[in-house]
Every structure is written in C-alpha cells, then in structure tokens.
Amino acid sequence: MRRRRTSLRALFGFVLLCLVISRSSYGAPSPIEELSLLKGKILSEDSKGQSVLVLQRVLTALGYDPGPQDGVFGPRTLEAVRRFQKDSGIAVDGVVGPRTVESLERIWARKFPPETYTLRPGETLSLVCARFGVSLGEVVRTNGIKDPDLVYAGQTLILKPSEPEQAGQDGQGGPAQPQRPVPEDSVGYPPGWRASFPAPDKKICLTFNDGPDPATTPKILDILSEYGIPAVFFVIGKNAERYPELVREIHERGHVVGIHGYEHVPLAGVSRQQALADLSKALQVVERIIGARPAFWRPPEGAVDDMTRDLTRELDLTLVMWTNICGGDLPASDADEVLRGVLNYARDGAIILLHESNPHVLEALPRIVEELAKRGFGFQALR
Ligand SMILES: [Zn+2]
CATH class of the missing domain: 1.10.101.10 (PGBD-like superfamily/PGBD)
Structure with a gap:
C-alpha cells in the first residue's frame, strides 16, 4: 500500500512536471x-x-x-x-x-520571457532579444550560433539556459516552479535609459526631424517600442498643431519632444522679432499638447548666428546639432545609403540626425538599431 502511494505520488509528480514543461514555452x-x-x-x-x-x-x-x-x-x-x-x-x-x-x-x-522561441519571418536575433529582454551574447552562446546574422525563420532558439532540475528527490517531484528571477530593470525601459547626455558609456542618440507626420511617426514609434529604445523628435510647430495626437503619443511613449521651429524656416539672418516669434510659437504649441515646455531646439538647416544663439539662451533652450554632418540622410536614395551614413558617424555620444520626410529612413531604422547594437552601442535620449 505504502509502495503504491509512493509510486502514485511519483506519477503525480511526473504528470505535474510534464504539465509545467509543456506550459513553459511561455513560462509563469x-x-x-x-x-x-x-x-x-x-x-x-x-x-x-x-x-x-x-x-x-x-x-x-x-x-x-x-x-x-x-x-x-x-x-x-x-x-x-x-x-x-x-x-x-x-x-x-x-x-x-x-x-x-x-x-x-x-x-x-x-x-516572463519564454524559454524557447521560434523565429518568424523577418525577425532577427537582436530584435527577439530586445523584445524579451534577454542577452544577445547569452543566446548566441547557449544556442551555439556561429553568425548572429545567419538565423532563419522557423529556427527555435533557447532563450534561457534551463535551470537545474529541482524536481524529483526520491521521485517526489516537487512541481518545479517555473521560477524566473527577473531583475527589476528588465521590465519596461531599463533604469537610466534617459542617462544624462553625453554619457560616459558608448551610447548614441537617434533624433528625428520634420515630424510629426501621420505617414511615418506612428511606424517609427512602433519600431522604437519594439526595440525598447528612446529617441528625440524635433517637431515642426505647424505640423504639431495639425497632428497634436502624434506629438502626445511621442511624449507618452517616453521619447523627448524638441522643437524644430514653427514655420520650419532657417532663423539665422532674419529679424530678432521674427526668430523670437517663430520659436515662441513652436514652444507654446508643443507645451500646450504635452503639458511640458520643450528644452531642446534644432535649427532648421542648422542655421545659427549670434542672434539665434542669444535667443536660445534667453528662451532657456539647448541647441542640438548633429554628428553625422556629412552623412545626412536627406540625399540618401535607399535604405543602404541611410544606414551607411549613420554607421560612418557612429561613435560614443553621437547624435544621429534622421528625417521623417525621407521614406528610406523608415526602412533603414530597424537595421540602424540592430547594426549599432551589434557594434556595442546603447541608446539614449537627451535630458
Ligand atoms: Zn528640417
């Protein structure tokens, strides 16, 4: 009888374990x-x-x-x-x-990252690792991947090395709790993702000019969300007025909203009043939408002179130029060119300029993020 109870318990434990294993593709x-x-x-x-x-x-x-x-x-x-x-x-x-x-x-x-994940068409290793907050290096090691670029749809990856089996002392099979100690910082944006700028680590800042634009902004936001990275959007005041919900969304998704003038005209060389009116209007429009006063200004065409510099100080704005001066994406005629332009200027603390108005930027964006990540860059916004 006793023996029978023991074997029943063992069987029960085994069934539980199977249940846990069968459900563990999504853990928890x-x-x-x-x-x-x-x-x-x-x-x-x-x-x-x-x-x-x-x-x-x-x-x-x-x-x-x-x-x-x-x-x-x-x-x-x-x-x-x-x-x-x-x-x-x-x-x-x-x-x-x-x-x-x-x-x-x-x-x-x-x-609760799954223990295994089967790649879908179009997914890459870094995308999947970013989504589940697991280390790319660890996944490469665990799965014995030789080249992280050579993964294929349908390939099943172990995302976490399985923990040592805790079940089954004397066949009692404690139902191995799918315990996954999750570091707090793997939830949502990691702490410090708005690290002050420039950061001491190898970090890069992506900035988008000329939005908001219903054709591009939502897609850019989705891509950034997918990778869980912050960015800066320098919006044109009159566009912001037209699409306030997009500006709100940029802000609500945790990105930084800066201004790019109201009319989107170069302000160097115009009268002081005109420049002041343009900047003030842009500031007001954005502040009305997001409830906070923008702190950053990117001058259209990068045009600044003494007058605009003074105004910047008076309005308590920080002027933000960009690192990829000659690698600008505007003339790029395809996604490869956009990507090259960014990579050539990638270095710690770089501020990368991208334009929402260039359709190739959208196509290049996931590759930009992945290539930079592969080269050891983290992402940060301005603060
Ligand atoms: Zn512009």
Whole structure:
C-alpha cells in the first residue's frame, strides 16, 4: 500500500512536471495567450466579463493588485490599471485600449520571457532579444550560433539556459516552479535609459526631424517600442498643431519632444522679432499638447548666428546639432545609403540626425538599431 502511494505520488509528480514543461514555452501562469482577447476592446470602469477577468489576471501576474478576480472592472482594478499606465509611461486614463494592451504585452514579454522561441519571418536575433529582454551574447552562446546574422525563420532558439532540475528527490517531484528571477530593470525601459547626455558609456542618440507626420511617426514609434529604445523628435510647430495626437503619443511613449521651429524656416539672418516669434510659437504649441515646455531646439538647416544663439539662451533652450554632418540622410536614395551614413558617424555620444520626410529612413531604422547594437552601442535620449 505504502509502495503504491509512493509510486502514485511519483506519477503525480511526473504528470505535474510534464504539465509545467509543456506550459513553459511561455513560462509563469500564462494569461499571455489570453491577452489577445483584449485586442480591439475598450475596457473601462464598470466593464464586465471574460476580458476583464483576463485583464485582472495579467495585472496580478505583473505585480499590480486589481482586487478580486471577478471579471468586474471596479475601483481597485481601475487603480491597478492607472498605476500600470503610470509605470509604463503611457496616458493615465484608466481605460484599457490598444495602447495599454500593447504595453501589457511588451512588459509581459520582458518579465516572463519564454524559454524557447521560434523565429518568424523577418525577425532577427537582436530584435527577439530586445523584445524579451534577454542577452544577445547569452543566446548566441547557449544556442551555439556561429553568425548572429545567419538565423532563419522557423529556427527555435533557447532563450534561457534551463535551470537545474529541482524536481524529483526520491521521485517526489516537487512541481518545479517555473521560477524566473527577473531583475527589476528588465521590465519596461531599463533604469537610466534617459542617462544624462553625453554619457560616459558608448551610447548614441537617434533624433528625428520634420515630424510629426501621420505617414511615418506612428511606424517609427512602433519600431522604437519594439526595440525598447528612446529617441528625440524635433517637431515642426505647424505640423504639431495639425497632428497634436502624434506629438502626445511621442511624449507618452517616453521619447523627448524638441522643437524644430514653427514655420520650419532657417532663423539665422532674419529679424530678432521674427526668430523670437517663430520659436515662441513652436514652444507654446508643443507645451500646450504635452503639458511640458520643450528644452531642446534644432535649427532648421542648422542655421545659427549670434542672434539665434542669444535667443536660445534667453528662451532657456539647448541647441542640438548633429554628428553625422556629412552623412545626412536627406540625399540618401535607399535604405543602404541611410544606414551607411549613420554607421560612418557612429561613435560614443553621437547624435544621429534622421528625417521623417525621407521614406528610406523608415526602412533603414530597424537595421540602424540592430547594426549599432551589434557594434556595442546603447541608446539614449537627451535630458
Ligand atoms: Zn528640417
């Protein structure tokens, strides 16, 4: 009898272990698969049902307390959503829409990276490592990859070396908890990502001129989000006035919004009043939208003279030029050329100028990020 109990226990342990292993492709509790249920939905206070339950489970797993998991969007769930939104740097409105769901997914992926991942077409190693917050070097070592550029869709990678088996002393099979000690800094943006500038480490700053533009800004923001890197957008005042929601989005996603004049005309050589009016208007427009006064100014065409320099000081602005002076992306006729222009000027503390108006920039951006990352650069915004 005793023997039978022992073997039953062993069997139970084994089954549990199998369950854990079979679920471990996404580690931890696993409401992540259900997160897709929230896509396209808008949940707010007093919403009810399965989607709210999923939301509550996800929030709980991420360390937020939504109160009882009862499928009712009550005050405690509201509070948890607001805290999550605040921590993720998105608009704190207590409403769960596409932006919040995207942040939940992003932070989930980093907090509970899967043990294995199968590459999809178009994905590269650095993209996947950035998404799950795992070290590229470690993945290369663990998987015995010879050339990080030579990975293929359908290839399954071990993202984390499996931890030593803890189960099975005397066949008792303690259900190996899928424990994944997650360093706090792997959640969301790493701390210090807005390190003061220039930073002592090998860091680079990507800046985008001439937006916001509905054709490019959202896509650029998505690419930056995918890699989890910050950037600076020097927006043209009149464009910002036209597309305030894009400026808000840049700001809410944690990037820096600088000004690039209101009319986008070179201010060196014009009258002091005209320059002052142009800059002040740009500052006002942006401040109205994001609720904070921009601190950085990039002069159109890089045109500065003594008068504009004085104005910069008076308006308490910091003038930001760029490093890739001759590698400017504007004349580039394809993505390769944009990439080359950036790489030629990549060095610690470099400020890289890119234009939203050049269609090849969008295509080049993921490659720029990956190439720079491969060369050991981190990314930072201005502060
Ligand atoms: Zn410009």
